Amino acid sequence: METQEATHTVGQLARLAGVTVRTLHHYGDVGLLEPSGRSAAGYRLYDADDVDRLTRILYYRDLGFGLDDVAALLDGDTDTVEHLRHQHRLLTERLERVRAMVTSVEREMEAHMSGIRLTPQEQLEVFGETWDPAYQAEAEERWGDTPAWEQSQERVAHYTKQDWIEVKAETDALVADAVAAFEAGVQPGSDRADAVAERHRANLNRFYDADHSLQRQVAALFTEDERFAAEYDRHAPGLARWLREVIEANADKHT
Template sequence: MTTPFRHRDTGPIRPVADADIDVPEDLTVGQVAALVGVSVRTLHHWDEIGLVRPSGRTPADYRVYSGGDVARIHRVLVYRELGIHLAEVARLLDDPEVDEVAHLRRQRELLTDRISHLHEMVSAVDRMLEAKQMGRPLTPQEQSEIFGTEWRPDWAEEAERRWGDTPQWTQFQQRTAAMSRKERQQARADGETLNADLAAAKRLGVRAGSAEADVLAERHRAMISQAYDCTYSMQVCLARMYVEDARFTAFYEEIEPGLAAWLRQVIEANARSHGVDPDTATWQ
C-alpha cells in the first residue's frame, strides 16, 4: 500500500492507491472534506472552476460525490503537492492525449531527486551544528566582530601555532564559536573601550604597579578570560608577545605610541603582586 503523505495546508492525505477502494458512494461535501483532508471551501472552489464536480444528486437534489469523484480528488492532491498549478492539473486529468501514468512517473523521479537533495541539506546542517557545538574556527568576519576590523587572520594562525595543543585553545574555539553575533559585537565594543582606557591611562602617566594600573590589568585579564581561562602567568606571556611580535606591537602603537611596552609593564607588575615572576612565567 502506498504510504500516506501530508499536504502543507490540509493535513494527512490518503494515497491514490486507496482512492478507488472502500469509498462509499453519494458522499456529501462535508464527508469528502473529512475523508481526504481538505476544507469544504476548497472543494466548493474546485467545483466552481470545474476541477472536481460532484457527479451525483440526492433525492432532495443535493450534489454528492461518487467513488470516482473522490479518486479524482486524490489525483488533484498529488499533482498539487508536486507544485503543479490547478489549471495544468485540469489539463492533465481531462486531456485524453496525456499519458498520466508516464507523467506521474516523471514527477516521482523529480520528487526522489528533491528528497535526495533535502537529505544532503540536512546533513550539511548537522555538520554545521556539530561544528558549532564542538567549537569550529571563527570565520574572518566573526573574528572582526570580536576583535575589530584591524584584526588579521594570521594572528589567529600564530596563536594556534603557539598554543593549539593547550586546553585554553580548545576553550577559545568552543566559547567564541558559541557566541551569538550580538555577543561577538559586544565583546568587540568592550575590547575597544578597554584599549581606549589603556591609552588614556598611558597618556596620563599612570605607573605600572599603581592601584589604577592594576585595575586595568585585571580588566585586560577578564576580557581574555571571556574566551579562555587566563591565568596571571598566561597574561604575562601574552604581554611579552605584544612587544616581541611586530604585528601585535604595531596594533597597539597605532592606538597609542608606546602602548605595547607600557601594557607589558602594567601586566607584569600586577602578576608580580600575585606571586608570578614575569621573567620565568610560562603558559600555565
C-alpha cells in the first residue's frame, strides 16, 4: 500500500485501505492499530508505519486469522512460520471444498442449460449413476443450431420429474424388447424389426419432430460414437450395429 503523505486522517486511511472508518476505530479500540498521533483538534492521525502495519493486518485477515492471532503475529509473541503453516493447511482444505462446490454448481448449470429441470439428486434417481450433464452440453455443441435442438429445449422445459421417469421407463422397455428381438435373430426389414424402429422414433418424438431421415442420423451415432455403442452393447454385444441396421432398413421404406 503506497502513501505520499507522512500522516493520514482516519477517513483518508480508510479510503486508502478500502476499509470502513468503523473498522479502523475497532482496530484501535482492541489495541491492534493505534494512531501514532492526534491533530490539534484531537483527531486520529496515522503515519507511514501505521499504514504498513494496517497492510499486514489486512493481509493476515484475508488469510483468515482472527484479531488475537494477528496481534500475536505482528507483535512477535508467536511463531510466525508455524502460524502460516497452520493457516496454509486450513486454506488448502477450504480450497478443496470450494473446488468441489464449483464442480457441483457447474454440473447443475449444465443440466439447467440443457433444459432438464431436475435437482442433482433427482437426476441420479431418474437416470442412474452413469448420468452426466456434460453429455447435454456436448449435444448442444453438436446440434445447438438446428431446429430439432430448439424444439427439444422448448418441450423439455416443461417436463416434470414424472415426465422424465416415464421417458426413462419407455427407453428401458424399448431396449429390453430390442435385446429380445436381436437375440431371437430378428432380421432388419422384418415386421418385428420395423416395430422396434418405430418405437425408437416415437421415443425421439417426445423431444422433437423426428422423421425417418432424422432418425437415421441419430442411429448413425450408435456405431460411430463409442459411448453409444458401449451403452447398447453392454446389454448384448452387437446390439448397437443391429439397431442401426434395423432403423436404416425401416427408414428405407419411408424415404
